[in-house]
Amino acid sequence: PAEAMAAKGRTEMEVGGDGVAVITICNPPVNSLSIDVLLSLKESYEEALQRTDVKAIVVTGKGGKFSGGFDISSFGDLHSGKIEQPKVGYISIDILTELLEGATKPSVAAIDGLCLGGGLEVSMACHARISTPTAQLGLPELQLGIIPGFGGTQRLPRLVGLTKSLEMILLSKPIKGEEAHQVGLVDSIVSPNDLVNTARRWALDICELRKPWIKSLYKTDKLEPLGEAREILKFARAQARKQAANLEHPLVCIDVIEEGIISGPQAGLWKEANAFQSLLFSDTCKSLLHVFFSQRATSKVPGATDLGLMPRKITKVAILGGGLMGSGIATAMILSNYPVLLKEVNEKFLNAGIDRIKANLQSRVRKGKMTEERYEKALSLVTGALGYEKFKEVDLVIEAVIENVKLKQQIFADLEKYCPSHCILATNTSTIDLNLIGEKTKSQDRIVGAHFFSPAHVMPLLEIVRTQHTSAQVVVDLLDVGKRIKKTPIVVGNCTGFAVNRMFFPYTQSALLFVDYGMDVYKIDRACTKFGMPMGPFRLADLVGFGVAVATGMQYLENFPERVYKSMLIPIMMEDKRAGEASRKGFYKYEDKRKATPDPEIMTYIQKSRSMAGVTPDAELMKLSDKDIVEMVFFPVINEACRVLDEGIAVKASDLDIASIFGMGFPPYRGGVMLWGDSIGAKYIHGKLQEWAKRYGSFFEPCSYLAERAAKGIPLVSMSGISFQLKTL
Ligand SMILES: C[C@H](O)CC(=O)SCCNC(=O)CCNC(=O)[C@H](O)C(C)(C)COP(=O)(O)OP(=O)(O)OC[C@H]1O[C@@H](n2cnc3c(N)ncnc32)[C@H](O)[C@@H]1OP(=O)(O)O
Known part of the structure; x- marks a missing residue:
């Protein structure tokens, strides 16, 4: 149908009497680079290079924004195969390097507003960059589980040096035009009104050899000497491992940068193109993309934001x-x-x-x-x-x-x-x-x-x-x-605990239950932090304080008695004036302010709790792997999240993903509890919960919402284009 064929954005070209062709990226709201925009950019360039009345080229973006980068909304279509993936290196090598950077006519980028990801990469393939002081320039790709894929891993280090480029890329941290000028990413700073004219003059100056004609890809003056570069990369790798041990793509990014430095920029570009292609299909990318869109969707609320109401001014x-x-x-x-x-x-x-x-x-x-x-x-x-x-x-x-x-x-x-x-x-x-x-x-x-x-x-x-x-x-x-x-x-919606704490509650509950059945407190915490949680359930209980934990427990016991596990462990510890971090003793000891050290003394309390619960430790539980432990702690969370959805307390599953990430610290690269659940499959989760319900009681009983999804094979989160091949654990 004609509608489906409509192009997603385009570029416009205008040739002035001065012989400068101004190519403008037009794709509201952020001038993202869809495949259509990129192909149109290529066509405009080919035309400009052919026309005898064109001496030089200026690239800019419509409406005060250069470009927000590659079109993220098309990732889903690429994942599902709806859009065909261009051949490896087509955009970064054929279009940006050979056509743009290698052209016989010089290009200058005129940058205002956003200049992110692919947007910055287009500008770096130009022969100079003029920017406003407030423009935002950066390569935030790692935030989406991918790496810069249009030459950014090669050109940024050559423009600003390895140290600064690693900081910008690994932390996904954009810089302002002003700083970009200081570090050498842009050549001149001007006000928005003078932007395009300055860029035009600059482009003509390059033609007439009054300004240098620089190909970023072959610059070497900013690169640190090889020995120093290796040290910097080694340090960056160690940092990346420390910050997120479960993530692969930051390390891939460092490898790709290194390739360019050791084997030259062409080799670097090829390595980048291949790595980009495969990371685009990784579970991490799918999960982070889901988080990006889900976060924006939280402020679209049926029955509230769809009624045309304007917010009133809150003054005090x-x-x-x-x-x-x-x-x-x-x-x-x-x-x-x-x-x-x-x-x-x-x-x-x-x-x-x-x-x-x-x-x-x-x-x-x-x-x-x-x-x-x-x-x-x-x-x-x-x-x-x-x-x-x-x-x-x-x-x-x-x-x-x-x-x-x-x-x-x-x-x-x-x-x-x-x-x-x-x-x-x-x-x-x-x-x-x-x-x-x-x-x-x-x-x-x-x-x-x-x-x-x-x-x-x-x-x-x-x-x-x-x-x-x-x-x-x-x-x-x-x-x-x-x-x-x-x-x-x-x-x-309104209920005891609302959405976030209701989801949170089973996290500590199942951990307490399994401790009664013989599992080790510290092993559970370690499995959770290895999985990517900022802290395990016991370290968290210490932080929150046992007083709060008990008060919350009472609320739940009153309202959802059938699924509260009545562990006596915390109340017993409180009798002994152990109340968590504030009292310097909880599940851990806190001698040196915030440093938590395991405390062998807690075994006495655990034994007492076990005997009060009348359970004998289950030898099988002690043999469990970290993966099993994580499932035992988080499947009840997913189960409760399903109830919260079923009762209409949450509007959509993706809101719960955001809640788990921003409220519980669930690792964003796993997409939130619900998407993570989908990566494992409702059927498997349901089966496990049923098995545990038989063994350990009604706390684990799977709810009807989950049962239905398991039986019919319906995903927990509906999101177009996301399907998982792997278990992400
Ligand atoms: C090959 C390359 O190396 C790969 C890449 O380029 S990957 C992309 C790199 N770019 C990015 O990561 C930027 C992502 N975007 C952002 O960080 C922020 O949206 C922003 C800083 C650009 C603007 O933030 P803000 O002003 O708060 O507006 P925000 O609500 O986020 O975005 C406005 C709209 O633009 C959309 N949008 C933003 N960036 C987009 C992009 N790159 N592609 C498609 N749509 C985008 C948003 O989804 C949102 O749509 P909606 O109104 O329908 O919800």
């Missing part, structure tokens, strides 16, 4: 409670310039709260993320309060007091009295049902959950909880606040 925010959460939320708010009214019950607590905010900000100053001046300005946005007098001025209140239902009910009744009628009444509760909190309040449509994760000014997730009464406007408003404070939001 009040926060109740200056504890760990309240002060963290206040910090997040003032960092995005929201004035904050911080309320506490007495002077002492208020001062402690403000001190915590100061400490949060100071830590940013120490790390060089904030100037002293910004610090003072941010701090000046906080006003303390002991009463509700000033609450008539606020548009949003976030309650962050202790998890006590009665107290929260009283607070919400008070808020209704003192806040203006448009004010959003949010609670940061992490487990309590919102309807219970708002029971004594009439303004049900304004009540919403704004669940932050500790430390609130650092953790990127914001769980927005709507009840059946919460208005769509309030959800839209909070999504906007979330965006402004740079959080990834997920909008979920």
